[in-house]
Amino acid sequence: MEATTYSNFRQNLKKYMHSINENSNALIVTSKDNKDIVAISKSDYDNLMENLYLLSSETNRNYINESIEQFENEDYETLSLDEI
Numbered sequence: 001m002e003a004t005t006y007s008n009f010r011q012n013l014k015k016y017m018h019s020i021n022e023n024s025n026a027l028i029v030t031s032k033d034n035k036d037i038v039a040i041s042k043s044d045y046d047n048l049m050e051n052l053y054l055l056s057s058e059t060n061r062n063y064i065n066e067s068i069e070q071f072e073n074e075d076y077e078t079l080s081l082d083e084i
Helices: 006-011 013-023 042-055 058-072
Strands: 002-005 027-030 037-039
Touching: 002 006, 006 013, 006 027, 013 027, 042 058
Parallel strands: 002 027
Antiparallel strands: 027 037
């Protein structure tokens, strides 16, 4: 993960925004008062929030883990769109 100062971030905002969005790179922006931030793309942020929501419920976490286990053990069947 790359890091830059607040001043450099401000002076090169367009370049950093492009890099963050195109490469899904998070960027640490440091400040003199140690109130640093992390800049990420909106799509990465949305993805993090969705994962946080999905994993916030124990029931849902268990269901997801069970599904992953079934997939890894090839314990599933494939259906066509007509069969759904």
